[in-house]
Amino acid sequence: MTMPGGVALLFKEVAHGRAQGYQIKDVAKLKRLAKDWGVAITEGEGDEKKSRSIEAIAQEMADKILAEFGQQSGELTYVKRAPKKRQEIWRNEGVVPRGCDIEIVELMHRTHMGVDQEYHNIIKQCTRCALSDGWGGSMISTDLQDVLFGCPVPVAGEINLGVLKEDHVNIIIHGHEPLLPEMIYVASQEPELVQYAQNKGAKGIQLAGMCCSANEILMRHGIPVAGNYLQQELAIITGAVDAMVVDVQCEMQSLANVAKCYHTKLITTDNRAHIEGATMHIQFDDHHALDIARQIVREAIDNFPNRKAPVLIPSHSTPTIVGFSYETIQYLLGGSIRGSYYTLNDNVIGGRIRGVAGVVGCNNCRTMHDNAHLTLIKELLKNDVIVLTTGCSAMTCGKFGLLTPEAASQYCGPGLAEVCETVGIPPVLHMGSCVDNSRILLAATACVKAGGLGNDISDLPAAGAAPEWMSEKAISIGHYFVTSGVYTVFGVTFPTTGSDILTDYLFRGLEEIYGGMWDFVADPYEMAKKMIAHIDKKRAALGIDKARERVLFDMEMRRKLEAAVGEE
């Protein structure tokens, strides 16, 4: 599970003007969200009608959002964002989450010794819990981060250890919550701190990201990324990292020992995540976030003269284009006037694009670093399957040059290459951190609503994969995709294969209920084959499998489609 409460709490403090350095950056998105949360953006009637202040809207929204975490009955607000048919399936099954926290607490109780002893019933609660993550906590977190820090738009970046600079103070931001990193970014640009670094003999301050905090600041500011999960220790042994600042999730316990072999200060910043042997703990506090960020940057600068090992920075780094939020894809594909996923659907129906794959998730120490992501994604592109990616998988794609428009001609089948070249997008779209998988859910929903590809997410020629997963939250993410109707395949190992009965239920039984199901395949080529076979099965069911003929919609077909969407 992800931990979105921190973002919601910060949002409330910002709404009340109590959070140093933060502001609401995306007012348009705030107003769009207000509609979802039943918060009025105007007040008064007739001639007296006027806009409410941003603060008033945000304050009311913050209270409603925070209440949803503790809500004990009813339905989560964002469930209504799903296609109607999907909502019916969930209601019929009785799995619509009541609140964000209650589903986690109840699941923990049910798995206590001697409580729930019937596997269908346990999986039912797993489903409520996972849906409260994907369509609740994670989706709220992504939305509020966009409101506070800006909705991502395409931005150029650079990735791999080569982004570190020998003659600069290097600060690595590592973890998952962008709250403090946003302020460290601000502090690192302040002339006084840049001058302070120069006084210590450095040319400047180089900020670089690691893991999903990296994805967040890359997507919004183009801050370079030093690497994904399995590169965190490697960054320190370059001898060039003056401070590694960590918040929560995916921080290796070994970091403290590795840092001690060099001069690197390992700084923990979140009371939920201390590491034994870390150099220091500087607690994040959103009321003084900028001051705390300045203190951290000073700690790094003070450490610059203490480098003791020879600095060895690999020369590798690769340019990337990132920042394909749900809204950006809508704009790029449909333009500012029509603004929808019609174009994507047209190309899927016409066969230029065979289907859509979400390839996400971690690196895993048990496999060759990045290999399964890369092999799988190249196979999908070759077969005209467009790829949406997040997390460490997105960083893999960046390192190997798949996040640039030029990758289309190099790696894609002719249909997908043509579409990418026409629109000017990479064939692999970087949609953010692992919390941002909810953006993929919304993109899938938008495809359903755009028309022509069925009435539900389970009708789409689409599949999902986490070929190198390792984090337990990947299971939650996988399960909210499965129960949202997506065929989802994991690599490396699968936790239920010791039980044939349970595995059969997850791999086959769930399809009858939700239209999506789990699968496990270790070999990435085989994984690609199974995902493409599933996509083709869905194309056949939709009647668009006829040799993937290129059918272009004429005006009459378009009118029918739009009429159907209007009814929806």
Ligand code: MSK
């Ligand atoms: S950082 S959860 S290894 S994606 Fe999000 Fe990467 Fe997995 Fe951590």
